[in-house]
Amino acid sequence: MRIDSFLEQSPVFQTSRIARRLESALNAALAQEGVTLSESLMLAAIFLEKKSVRPSDLARTFETTRGNVSHTLSSLEAKRLVRRRIEPEDARGFRLELEPAGRRRAARVAAVLDRLQSQLEKELGAARLETMIRQMKAVEQLALALTQEGS
Numbered sequence: 392m393r394i395d396s397f398l399e400q401s402p403v404f405q406t407s408r409i410a411r412r413l414e415s416a417l418n419a420a421l422a423q424e425g426v427t428l429s430e431s432l433m434l435a436a437i438f439l440e441k442k443s444v445r446p447s448d449l450a451r452t453f454e455t456t457r458g459n460v461s462h463t464l465s466s467l468e469a470k471r472l473v474r475r476r477i478e479p480e481d482a483r484g485f486r487l488e489l490e491p492a493g494r495r496r497a498a499r500v501a502a503v504l505d506r507l508q509s510q511l512e513k514e515l516g517a518a519r520l521e522t523m524i525r526q527m528k529a530v531e532q533l534a535l536a537l538t539q540e541g542s
Contacts, residue, residue, distance in 0.1 A: 402530050420507070424500055425470065429453075429463050431500040434472060434489070438497035443476070443486035472496055 398404045417428045426434065436452060437444050446464060450457045464487065467473040472493030478484035489497060511520060 403534060406527065406530070417507075420503060421500065424496060424503065426467075426472075426496065426500060427463075429459075430467055430472075431504065433460070433463055433467065434493060434497040435501045435504065437473065437487050437489055438494065438501065443488055445478075446475075446485060446487065449487075467493070 414428055421428060421431050424431065432453065433449055436449060446457055446460045450460045453460070464473060464475065468475065471490055474488050474490055475485040476488055478486055515523075
């Protein structure tokens, strides 16, 4: 198609394409654990905290909506990996706890993600990955600034 050369050179399109493909590949890798990438990240986040976590903490950390977090948590609850507990001080809020199966699954999922990170560092080098992330953030900031100027 005529647009192909533009898309090939577009950092915005390439970032979006890469993100979709990475998420698809990671979902396939995590399928053996019966979770999606977003579910595995939330399990890992809850697992790594010393204290219980609120859904709003996850939304802030993952820069997503509370609705997206709630949807993912509902799926994890249906799989009996996570449970929501009413806040003792404020009955309108919830705290999240891992069920025993969730704790075991979170540990395995964290190992899968850690193994992937180690392989990337081995193949590409930690310094190159760090540079790549810095450059991606710079492109993000520039694109945000440019789109806000036009508004």
